[in-house]
Amino acid sequence: MMEHHLKVKKATYHLYTFMISKLISSFGAQVYTFAISFYILQLTGSATSFATNLICSILPRTLLAPFAGAITDRYSKKAIVISAQIATTITIGGLLVYTFTSGLSLLAIYVTTSILSITSMFSGIAFTSSITSLIDKERIQKAMSLNQMAISFAAIGSPAIGGILYGAVTMPVFLVIYMIASSIAVLLESTMNFKLFAKEKEVVEGAEKESLLKSIKLGIDYLKLHPVILLLLWMALLINFFFGAFEVGYSYILIEKLQMKSQHFGFTQGAFSVGMVLMSIYFSIRKEVKFPFLVSKRGIIGLCFVMAAVAIPLLTSLSYNLIVGYYLVLMLTFGSLIMVINTPIQVMLQKTIDEEYKGRVFSIIETMSMALTPLGMVLYGVLYDLFPGQWILMMSAGLLLCVVLFFARPSEIRKIHPELGGGKETIREEVGAV
Template sequence: MEEVFKLKRATYHLWTFTISKLVSSFGAQVYSFAISFYILQLTGSATSFAANLICSILPRTLVAPFAGYAADKYSRKMIVIVAQIATTIAIGGLLIVSLTAGLSLAAIYTTTVILSLTSLFSGVTFSSSITGLVDETRIQKAMSLNQMSISFAAIGSPAVGGLLYGTVPMPVFLIMYLVASIIAVILESTMNFNLFAKRKEIVEGEEKEPMLQSMKAGFNYAMKQPLLKILIVISLLINFLFGAFQVGYSFILIEKLKIGAQHFGFTEGAFAIGMLLLSIYFSARKELKYPFLVSKWSIVTLGVIMGSIALPLIINMSYVVTVGFYILLMFIFGASMIVTNTPLQVMMQKMIEDDYKGRVLSILETGAMALMPVGMVLFGYLYDVLPAQIILIVSSVLLIGVMLIMARPSVVRSAHPELAKVTPQLEIK
């Protein structure tokens, strides 16, 4: 009877979690869209716009290890709710400022820092809680629904923001985000974060492990598990090499090929639609039997697509064919991202013990956030001094090479020992 009740609660968690993420992500992205335009309109300065991005990235990079520690040592439900309440207060404060004194860069930057930190604590803690919220058989469904809600928000928020910006005042955007945040708080407060959790019980009077020692223990835990260590290294290398795509894609289409803003938007939309459709597919299908193997070839596909972005710079194409080519390419790219991320995320959820999840996931967060600006600066410089097609093709070859080496047959066999019985060639070292 108790098991039936827990499964019903898990179903409730699946949809509550999805709706909460959809509402909060939609509000956050509409706000981000509006505030970006507002800063550029207010100052006309790319530096001011970049400063807001730094206020978003830098705090996350510095504080991520502490968020992981908190997620492992304290009530995860409390952290998520407090983070969402802090988001609500920050947006409410900015709304009051905008209505009384008018928005200033100082107020916007301060709010961006607070929102960066609250989203960090909420994101790391929620990711650490998946196996506590749902049963093991529905982890893939939970990860897919989470990605689906983010994709819905990515598709819908620019459309809503574009329709409203210029026709309604900034306080309307803030009120939308405020309402979304309040709804998220209400939904999250009804969830049981320990329904399926296997965390070590805290004994009253037991001496607590010092914070830095606990963080070090989380790092050592990750490094002592060969497959988990490989997954982390692969994730970080992909994040770095994708800097070539993040910087180069817009540069090539807008500067080199002179693609119009509307048509460029179509290619971005195709990327989001690809992610959305594959998220829906993964949420409906059974869990993959060989997730690591699927992710391996999906990353190789991503490498091929990244190199293909340079094709119109090498082969002469008409404008219509070029736009159509990039729409198709970005659709496949978005779909491949989900085929890559979902299986790896499910593997990590199952491999990492509940008591270490926050700290291990925060290692990924810190590494990814630190490598992102490094990659963007490096590739930004390279695109100024080298032909774009060379950078993309070399980065593509490196990505494919890294994946084939890191996920060589012996590693695949260690991830899926049962595969060796089906395909003996995987025994090759």
């Protein structure tokens, strides 16, 4: 009894250390990303250059994620998390030295972004697959919500601070901020016990010595036994592809086409995060969602309309202040919808996937769902340089809506949640709760 009490106490410590560590490292990463994005768009004025940096942050993690998952399932998750964070600190230090000796170049930015993408992916997969070992089962939804809340808090403050600092300080100052944040995260992560709630099977060493490739294949075979996850994969693959229209277009339209000032652009990105925080708080205190797939479907449909709505100021002649206000409201809504889509699905996956497969499955999900994203980034980067942004956004939003309505049709939802039957009242009650 006493031992259980101590475990729960340590889990509570994990809950908040995890959140603070995420908050600090995310804060540094977001300030860096904000400054670099602005720097590239102001230096080149090209959507293609901006998209290239986005590709550098997505392509390496997409290609290496399955290996990261297999490595995470075989070795110490704590060692992986700490090594990844140290590597992040060293990489930023390298870019800082390069800036002082040779000046900041696009190539140096692309290389740094690629390395940071790999380190954050290793850290993220190791952390995600450790949640059920760090936290007691009853508080998994709370852990997922607090984790998201930390990322969101960082995302609220960092664009606002990034926007104010941009132009007032030099790029090396941004890099030093990121290095300090990353170093503090290393110290916090070193105090966590990654085997607190681990099942005995995970602690046993040397039981299986299969090769890395066989390990990945076993993860894929495990996935095939779960049609729910396969359906989610196909949806995520196409959603992320069409979502490239927003990823590339939003910054390009606001900074390049609407000539928004850096601090106001920062505030709109902050509003996105406020929406995420508000919804995270809601999910951390409400009871667990009964029909996660259905709730996520409604969220994605809402997202399609938000994506199309980004184009409206390009079709009308609104005043500057009205445009800033419009995007603040739009991004607040967008942030809330992202949480409505992600949190229920993440909790469902945490509870469905067996402990010893978590690293591999989450990494395969990441790779598969992001597989078409680099292609989307290249395509949309070129399209925005050639065609009016409003039509690209509206066409993509329409196609995305078709994807969701096809993959998440009522018959598929009933397969995943058979307890729904055909009862519209149950559906209305669940959707009304979110």
